Amino acid sequence: MSKNASIDEFRGNIPTKFSLGIFRGDFRQTSDPRNFLGNLVPRNSVGNFRGISEERRNSEELFPRTCFVVHEQMFELHKEEKEKGSEDFVDLLLRLEREETVVGHENLTRNHIKAILMNVLLAGIDTSSITMTWAMAELARNPRAMKKVQSEIRNQMGKRSVISLDDIDQLKYLKMVIKETWRLHPPAPLLVPKEVISEFEVNGYMIQPKTLLHVKVWAIGRDPGTWKDPEMFLPERFIGSNIDTKGQNFELLPFGGGRRICPAMYMGTTMVECGLANMLYNFDWELPEDMMVEDLDMEEAPGLTVSKINELLLVPVEYLDH
Numbered sequence: 330m331s332k333n334a335s336i337d338e339f340r341g342n343i344p345t346k347f348s349l350g351i352f353r354g355d356f357r358q359t360s361d362p363r364n365f366l367g368n369l370v371p372r373n374s375v376g377n378f379r380g381i382s383e384e385r386r387n388s389e390e391l392f393p394r395t396c397f398v399v400h401e402q403m404f405e406l407h408k409e410e411k412e413k414g415s416e417d418f419v420d421l422l423l424r425l426e427r428e429e430t431v432v433g434h435e436n437l438t439r440n441h442i443k444a445i446l447m448n449v450l451l452a453g454i455d456t457s458s459i460t461m462t463w464a465m466a467e468l469a470r471n472p473r474a475m476k477k478v479q480s481e482i483r484n485q486m487g488k489r490s491v492i493s494l495d496d497i498d499q500l501k502y503l504k505m506v507i508k509e510t511w512r513l514h515p516p517a518p519l520l521v522p523k524e525v526i527s528e529f530e531v532n533g534y535m536i537q538p539k540t541l542l543h544v545k546v547w548a549i550g551r552d553p554g555t556w557k558d559p560e561m562f563l564p565e566r567f568i569g570s571n572i573d574t575k576g577q578n579f580e581l582l583p584f585g586g587g588r589r590i591c592p593a594m595y596m597g598t599t600m601v602e603c604g605l606a607n608m609l610y611n612f613d614w615e616l617p618e619d620m621m622v623e624d625l626d627m628e629e630a631p632g633l634t635v636s637k638i639n640e641l642l643l644v645p646v647e648y649l650d651h
């Protein structure tokens with residue numbers, strides 16, 4: 330199996346996604362009938378997730394084979410020690426393990442590294458690539474916004490080969506495009522469930538402590554009471570608005586909020602901003618021959634993260650004027 334094939338299989342493998350709980354305390358409640366995943370996934374559809382908490386102690390049994398393959402490939406690729414400064418993320422973790430670094434109360438072990446890598450793969454790659462795909466799909470459907478964002482990037486950046494992190498702050502319209510993409514297409518449409526701490530009232534209903542709340546970010550983003558013309562892709566709605574994505578503005582929660590807010594919010598944002606900025610700077614994006622803007626579908630695939638059900642097909646045309 331090629332490396333890419335095994336990574337794809339690993340990421341797409343639903344039991345693998347659920348096995349995240351192997352390394353984390355959060356899924357201790359998997360046998361609880363109120364359990365989030367157990368409730369989302371019908372019993373016996375892809376396995377009985379409610380019984381997982383007992384079995385998961387034996388990670389060898391539960392850990393899918395593809396997961397081991399991916400980890401072994403990663404470790405194999407990083408077996409040579411590198412100099413400090415030229416290390417990547419995996420090199421760094423392996424060095425901390427060799428140096429018997431204490432993290433929290435214990436040494437960082439190989440199992441911790443596997444858990445961290447799995448978190449990054451599951452939580453990081455999908456969410457950023459999903460955002461970039463939806464952003465490109467919306468821009469392809471909205472040539473005016475596409476032209477505007479490309480003009481901003483090309484005018485601000487002048488001639489250069491790559492747009493770096495330091496340049497991104499100047500790209501105000503690009504940031505609005507990304508926020509608007511997250512409003513309409515939050516990669517995680519349902520947040521991690523939240524447990525109510527103290528009683529409160531909403532619309533005449535008293536919500537009791539310990540109730541599990543499922544926050545449907547997708548619906549909030551399209552709520553006509555909150556957003557004018559909610560179905561329209563209109564990045565300009567953020568001009569002069571101080572709504573951001575840091576979890577304080579409940580209208581826009583692509584990274585969630587509260588204690589369990591995405592810990593990699595800045596990394597995720599940076600990956601999306603840099604990726605899109607470079608794609609939009611270096612290429613014009615055309616629809617395939619015989620395809621009209623109206624033919625672009627925006628159908629969503631079901632899942633804990635929501636991607637486009639059909640692949641987005643765009644033709645990159647190198648932009649040579651820089």
Ligand code: HEM
Nearest residue numbers: 452453456457517520521583584585586589590591593597
């Ligand atoms: C566009 C990029 C991303 C988006 C939209 C996103 C979104 C989210 C959301 C909505 C949550 C749940 C928060 C809640 O329920 O309140 C979450 C949790 C999490 N994310 Fe991200 N994420 C992104 C990128 C990343 C990256 C790059 C990583 C890792 C490198 C990452 C790691 C995590 C982890 C570990 C959690 C679980 C935190 C916890 O349960 O305490 N995410 N993310």
